[in-house]
Amino acid sequence: MSRSREFAARVRRALADERVTAAMRGTTWRKVTARAESLGALRDPERLRDLAAQIKQHTLERLPEYLTQFARQVQQAGGHVHPARDAAAARRLVCDLARQYGLKLAVKVKSMTTEEIGLNAALEAAGVEVFETDLGEFIIQLDHDRPSHIVSPIIHKDRRQVAAAMARELGCAYTEDPIALTRIARAYLRDVFRRCDLGISGTNFAVAETGTLCICTNEGNGRMSTTRPRVHVAIVGIEKIIPRLADLPVFLKLLSRSSTGQPLGSYTTLITGPKRPADRDGPQHLHVILLDNGRADILAGPFAEVLRCVRCGACLNACPVYRRIGGHAYDSVYPGPIGSLLTPLLDAAGDHYDLPFASSLCGACQTACPVRIDLPGLLLRMRAALHGGQPWSKRAAIRLWQWAMGSAATYQLGQRAMRAFLADDGAGWTTRGAGPLSRWLEARDLQRPPARSFRQIWEEYLSRE
Amino acid sequence: MDVALFVTCLTDTFFPRVGEAVVRVLRHFGCRVHFPPAQTCCGQPAYNGGFHTEAAKLARRMIKVFEPFDAVVSPSASCATMIRQHYPTLLENDPDWRERAARLAARTHEFTTFLADRCQVDLAAHLRFAEPVTFHYPCHARETYGVERLQGWLTGSAGVDLRVPEHPDCCCGFGGVFAVDYPEISAAMLDDKLRLLAATGARLVVCNEGGCTLNIAGGARRRGLPLRCRHLAECLAESLGLMEPQP
Amino acid sequence: MNDAGNPSTAFDTAAAKAELSAFIAALGPRTAAVAPTPLPELGEDIRDVAADGALIERFTAAAAAAGMAVHRATPASCAEVLGRIVQQLPARHVFLTAQADTALTPALAEALGDTLRRLGVRLNSTPDDETLFTVDAAITGVAAAVAETGTLVCVSAPDSARGASLIPPVHVAVVAAGQLVADLCDLRTLWRTGADLPANVNLISGPSKTADIEGVLVTGMHGPGQVHVILLDG
Numbered sequence: 010m011s012r013s014r015e016f017a018a019r020v021r022r023a024l025a026d027e028r029v030t031a032a033m034r035g036t037t038w039r040k041v042t043a044r045a046e047s048l049g050a051l052r053d054p055e056r057l058r059d060l061a062a063q064i065k066q067h068t069l070e071r072l073p074e075y076l077t078q079f080a081r082q083v084q085q086a087g088g089h090v091h092p093a094r095d096a097a098a099a100r101r102l103v104c105d106l107a108r109q110y111g112l113k114l115a116v117k118v119k120s121m122t123t124e125e126i127g128l129n130a131a132l133e134a135a136g137v138e139v140f141e142t143d144l145g146e147f148i149i150q151l152d153h154d155r156p157s158h159i160v161s162p163i164i165h166k167d168r169r170q171v172a173a174a175m176a177r178e179l180g181c182a183y184t185e186d187p188i189a190l191t192r193i194a195r196a197y198l199r200d201v202f203r204r205c206d207l208g209i210s211g212t213n214f215a216v217a218e219t220g221t222l223c224i225c226t227n228e229g230n231g232r233m234s235t236t237r238p239r240v241h242v243a244i245v246g247i248e249k250i251i252p253r254l255a256d257l258p259v260f261l262k263l264l265s266r267s268s269t270g271q272p273l274g275s276y277t278t279l280i281t282g283p284k285r286p287a288d289r290d291g292p293q294h295l296h297v298i299l300l301d302n303g304r305a306d307i308l309a310g311p312f313a314e315v316l317r318c319v320r321c322g323a324c325l326n327a328c329p330v331y332r333r334i335g336g337h338a339y340d341s342v343y344p345g346p347i348g349s350l351l352t353p354l355l356d357a358a359g360d361h362y363d364l365p366f367a368s369s370l371c372g373a374c375q376t377a378c379p380v381r382i383d384l385p386g387l388l389l390r391m392r393a394a395l396h397g398g399q400p401w402s403k404r405a406a407i408r409l410w411q412w413a414m415g416s417a418a419t420y421q422l423g424q425r426a427m428r429a430f431l432a433d434d435g436a437g438w439t440t441r442g443a444g445p446l447s448r449w450l451e452a453r454d455l456q457r458p459p460a461r462s463f464r465q466i467w468e469e470y471l472s473r474e
Numbered sequence: 475m476d477v478a479l480f481v482t483c484l485t486d487t488f489f490p491r492v493g494e495a496v497v498r499v500l501r502h503f504g505c506r507v508h509f510p511p512a513q514t515c516c517g518q519p520a521y522n523g524g525f526h527t528e529a530a531k532l533a534r535r536m537i538k539v540f541e542p543f544d545a546v547v548s549p550s551a552s553c554a555t556m557i558r559q560h561y562p563t564l565l566e567n568d569p570d571w572r573e574r575a576a577r578l579a580a581r582t583h584e585f586t587t588f589l590a591d592r593c594q595v596d597l598a599a600h601l602r603f604a605e606p607v608t609f610h611y612p613c614h615a616r617e618t619y620g621v622e623r624l625q626g627w628l629t630g631s632a633g634v635d636l637r638v639p640e641h642p643d644c645c646c647g648f649g650g651v652f653a654v655d656y657p658e659i660s661a662a663m664l665d666d667k668l669r670l671l672a673a674t675g676a677r678l679v680v681c682n683e684g685g686c687t688l689n690i691a692g693g694a695r696r697r698g699l700p701l702r703c704r705h706l707a708e709c710l711a712e713s714l715g716l717m718e719p720q721p
Numbered sequence: 722m723n724d725a726g727n728p729s730t731a732f733d734t735a736a737a738k739a740e741l742s743a744f745i746a747a748l749g750p751r752t753a754a755v756a757p758t759p760l761p762e763l764g765e766d767i768r769d770v771a772a773d774g775a776l777i778e779r780f781t782a783a784a785a786a787a788g789m790a791v792h793r794a795t796p797a798s799c800a801e802v803l804g805r806i807v808q809q810l811p812a813r814h815v816f817l818t819a820q821a822d823t824a825l826t827p828a829l830a831e832a833l834g835d836t837l838r839r840l841g842v843r844l845n846s847t848p849d850d851e852t853l854f855t856v857d858a859a860i861t862g863v864a865a866a867v868a869e870t871g872t873l874v875c876v877s878a879p880d881s882a883r884g885a886s887l888i889p890p891v892h893v894a895v896v897a898a899g900q901l902v903a904d905l906c907d908l909r910t911l912w913r914t915g916a917d918l919p920a921n922v923n924l925i926s927g928p929s930k931t932a933d934i935e936g937v938l939v940t941g942m943h944g945p946g947q948v949h950v951i952l953l954d955g
Contacts, residue, residue, distance in 0.1 A: 017658075024662050034666070036936055038641065052769045060761050067758040076745045082915065089732040092744035144942055145933035161933060168935050187934040195942060202943075203850065219915030229887060229929040229944025236883045236921070247748065254915065255763055258905035261924075262767070272783070273870045273905075276944065277924035285920050289848050289882035296732075299741075305748050329645045333662040367656050369649025369663070370522065371613035392524030399524065407520050411528045414483070414515040415535070424487055438695065445654040452661030453692035456488060463486040463493035467509050471497055 011398040016363040019338040026335075029165045033332055036164055040326040043270025044377065050272075051262060060259050062381035065317035068217075068250055069308060075217040075250045076299065082220025086282025088295035093244075095302050096126035102298055103128060103209070103242055104135040110294070112137060112207040116198075116234045118224065119143035120211030121159055121320060122244045122300060124342045125355070128209070139209075140201050142230035144194055151178040157336025159343065160268050160322035165335055198230075208238040208292065213319065214260060215249045215297075222280040222297070223257060225264060227271075231278055241283070241292040246300050248308075248316035260319060263379040267323040303355040312387055315350050317380040324374035324384060330367060339364060346374035346384045350391060362398045365391040406445075421464070428458050475593070477505045478543035480582070482553045483515040484684035491720065492684070495711035496549050496585055502714055503593045512539045516556040521564065522650050530564045534571055537561065537578050545592070546582040549707055550684060552614030554584040559617055584618045586627070586682065586706050597706070598630025602713040606635040608676035610667070610690060610703075611643040612683035627706070628680060631713075637674035644670065648689040664693045672699050679703045763906070769869055770903040776868040777898055777954065784871030787927035788940065789948040795955040799829065800836035803860070803893065806949050807842055810891060812857035818846035820880050823862020824897035824953055833860065848882035858891035859945075865911055866896045866950075869904045870926050873950065874911070877921035886925060892945040894925075898954040 048054040080090040093099035145162035152174035156162030176183040214223040224231040284291030325345030336344035341352040349364040374384040413423035517532030561575040647663030681703040694701035711717040794802040819830035865874040929944030940946040
C-alpha cells in the first residue's frame with residue numbers, strides 16, 4: 010500500500026465543491042453542539058462512557074462465550090442463527106433463504122453491515138426486488154449514489170438533487186419542498202410495506218442474555234421492515250453483542266445523544282425471536298446471520314478496540330478533516346476517523362494507505378467517542394504498521410532529520426542551513442521555496458528563523474542574568 | 475526549585491523570545507533554570523509519521539540529556555506529552571529503558587500547568603492585556619489542560635476584553651508533517667480556523683504551540699488578516715514587566 | 722405452523738450446529754488478555770431520574786420535548802379528553818380495543834367507544850391491514866412509560882398488534898400514572914427473566930421523523946406523525 014493519486018483527486022474534488030462544503034460545515038458543527046448540550050444534561054456522562062467502554066471491552070475479550078449464549082437464546086425464542094465467515098457467505102445465505110422461502114420483495118432498514126457485504130446487488134441478481142426504506146438511503150438508491158455519512162446518508166445532497174432524483178425515478182411531480190418530498194416517499198414505500206415478504210436489518214445491539222436484537226431508528230422503518238414481512242433476516246456483526254439486558258440503558262443513554270443530540274431516537278425496538286403464535290402481527294421466521302468478514306482477525310490483533318464502535322457517527326461530526334473532505338473521499342462504507350481504521354483493517358488488500366495519515370491527530374474524535382476508543386493512538390499504530398508503504402523520499406527525510414538531531418553540533422548545523430536556505434522576502438518571511446517547503450507555502454507564508462536562536466541568547470546573556 | 479528547560483527545536487529556532495519569556499517568568503517565581511545544551515528534538519515528527527524505531531533512538535538520547543534533573547519544563551504541550559505519554563509507550567518493550575522513560579515522564583511538565591500547579595501561581599492575577607484578545611486551543615494540549623482551563627486563565631485577568639471564538643478547540647490544520655503531506659486538507663482546515671479567529675474582531679491570539687503559531691500566523695499574513703500570535707509565556711513576561719512588549 | 726413457502730430444509734441440523742460452534746470457537750483469544758476487563762456492576766450510578774422523583778412532571782416535560790402532546794386526565798374525564806383530541810385532528814375513523822395489562826381496560830375502552838360513537842366517529846377493533854391502513858388514528862394502552870425520556874413502552878401481545886402504534890398517522894396512548902417508571906435503567910424490572918420478554922418491545926419516544934433532506938425536520942416518515950398521550954391520574 011502506498012499513497013494514492015485517486016485519494017488526492019477525490020479530496021481535491023470535495024474541497025472544490027463549495028455547496029457541499031457549506032452543507033457539511035453547518036450540519037457537523039450543529040451536531041457537535043447538540044451532542045455537547047445533550048450529554049451535558051445527563052447526571053454523569055463521563056461515568057456512562059467509562060461503563061460503555063468497559064462493557065464493550067469485556068465482551069470482546071469473552072466473545073465466544075457471549076456469542077454462544079446469544080445463539081442459544083435466539084434459538085430458544087424460535088429464531089435461527091447462521092455463521093457467515095465473509096461477505097460472500099453472508100450474501101449466499103440471504104439469497105438461499107429468499108429462494109427457500111420463495112421471497113420476492115425485500116425491504117431494508119438502514120444497515121452499514123449490509124452495505125459492507127454488498128447485499129443489494131446479490132439479491133437483485135437472485136430475482137429479489139430490494140427497497141431501502143430509510144429516507145436518505147432510499148434517495149441514494151434512486152439516485153444510484155453512495156452514502157457519505159453513517160447516520161445522515163445524504164448530508165452531501167441538497168433538495169434540488171433529491172427532487173430531481175425522485176421526479177426522474179418515481180415519475181412524481183417535481184417539488185423541492187422537503188415535507189412534500191417526504192410525503193411522496195412515505196406513500197411510495199407504504200405500498201411496498203404492504204406487499205413485502207422479506208425484511209432485512211442489521212442491529213445496533215445484540216443482547217446475549219436474552220437473544221434480543223435492539224434496532225434504533227427515528228423514521229419507523231426499523232419497525233415496519235421487521236413487522237410487515239413474513240421473514241426477517243438480521244445481519245449482525247459479531248462485535249454487536251452486549252452481555253445483559255441491563256446493559257442496554259448505558260448504551261441507549263449515550264447513542265442518540267452522541268449521534269444527533271436527542272435523548273433517545275423515536276423508536277427503540279427490542280426483537281426477541283419471531284412472532285409468538287398468538288401475536289397479531291410480526292414475522293413468522295427470524296434468521297440471524299453472525300458476520301465475521303475480517304472482524305475475527307481484528308479481534309486477534311492490536312486494533313481490537315475498534316470493534317467497540319457503536320456506529321453513532323460522533324467522530325465523523327467532530328473531525329475537522331471529515332468536515333472538509335466529506336464521506337465520499339474515503340471511498341468506503343465507513344468514512345471518518347473510525348473509517349480510517351476500519352477500512353484498511355476490513356479491506357487489507359485495498360488501496361487505503363492515505364486514510365490513517367490524512368489526519369492531524371487532533372483528538373476531537375476521541376473526545377466524542379461514547380465507548381472511548383483511542384482513535385488517535387490507533388491511527389498512530391496504524392501508521393507504524395503501514396511503514397512499508399512510506400515513500401522513499403519521506404524515509405530519507407526522516408533519516409536526515411534523525412542524523413541532524415543526533416547531536417547539538419549537527420542540530421545547529423541544520424539550523425544554520427535552514428536559515429540560509431529559506432529565502433527572505435525582505436520582511437523576514439519566506440514566500441518562495443521548493444519540495445516540502447513549496448507545499449507549506451501553498452496556503453501560508455513561513456516566518457524566517459530570527460538571527461539568533463534561543464540557544465544563542467542563552468549563551469550570550471540569559472544564562473548569566 | 476531547580477528546573478531544566480526543554481525548549482523544543484521549533485521554539486529554539488523560530489520563537490526564541492518564547493524561550494526567553496519562559497526563563498524570565500520561571501525565575502520570577504523562584505525557580506533556578508538550567509538549559510542542558512545537548513538537547514535537540516523529542517522525536518515527535520518521526521513518531522507521528524510511523525517511524526517508531528527512529529523516534530525511539532531520539533527518545534533514548536533525550537532521556538539521557540534530561541534524566542539528571544528533578545523537573546523538566548517545556549513551553550510546548552505536544553512535546554511535553556511526547557515525553558510524558560509516548561516515550562513510555564515507545565520504550566515499553568525495552569527492558570533497559572522502560573524505567574528510565576517512565577521516570578522522566580513523571581518529571582516532565584508543560585510550562586503553564588507547571589506554574590499554576592507546581593508553583594501555585596495564579597496566572598489570571600498576573601496577566602494584563604492592552605487590547606482585545608482571543609485564543610487558539612492547541613489540540614495536543616488535551617492531555618495537559620482543557621479548553622475551559624485555558625479560557626479561565628484569560629477570563630480571570632483584570633480588565634480583559636476576551637473574545638471567545640466559536641469552536642476554540644477546532645484544529646488549525648498544522649498536525650506536524652500533515653501540513654506538507656496533505657497540504658490541501660491542511661489549508662482547508664486553516665481557512666476554517668482563521669475565519670473563526672478573525673470573526674472575533676481581536677488581533678491578538680494567545681497560542682501556546684509553536685507549530686500552530688507558524689501555521690496561523692503564516693496563514694494570516696498570506697490572507698492579509700491582522701492576527702498576531704503570542705505564547706502565554708510572552709504575555710506573562712510582558713505583564714510582569716520582565717520583557718518589553720513586542721509590536 | 723404451516724404457511725406457504727415454508728422451506729422443507731430444517732435449519733437447526735446437527736451439521737449446522739457444529740458449523741456455528743466451530744465458527745464461534747475460532748474467535749477465542751489467541752493470547753490471554755494481560756489484564757482482563759471485568760463486567761461492571763451497574764448500580765444507581767447510571768440512574769438520571771430518582772425513583773421517588775416527580776415522575777409525572779418529568780415525563781410530561783420529556784415527552785413534550787420529544788414532540789408528543791401530553792393531556793392530563795382522570796379515569797372519569799378520559800373520554801371527554803379523548804373526544805376533544807379526536808375532534809381536533811379531525812379523526813372520523815378510529816382503531817380502538819381493550820388491552821390486558823394496560824390502562825385501556827374493557828370498561829375504559831367501552832366508555833371511550835361510547836363517547837366516540839356519539840361524536841359520529843366510526844370504530845374498528847380488528848387490527849388487520851384493511852383497518853390499520855385506513856383509520857385516521859389508533860388508540861392503544863402501554864405496558865409502561867419512562868419519565869426520564871418521555872418514552873412509551875408498547876409490547877406485542879395477543880390483544881396488542883405492533884402495527885397499531887405504527888401504521889395509522891396518529892397514535893393516541895392511554896397511560897396510567899402508576900405505569901410510570903423513573904429511568905431507562907428501570908426497564909429491566911419490567912421482565913423478571915429473559916423468557917418473560919415478548920417477541921417485540923417498542924420504546925416510543927416521539928413521532929416518526931426524519932431530517933435527511935437538508936436537515937429539515939419532517940414528522941410522519943413511516944410511523945405516526947402525531948403522538949398524543951393521555952396521562953391518567955387519580
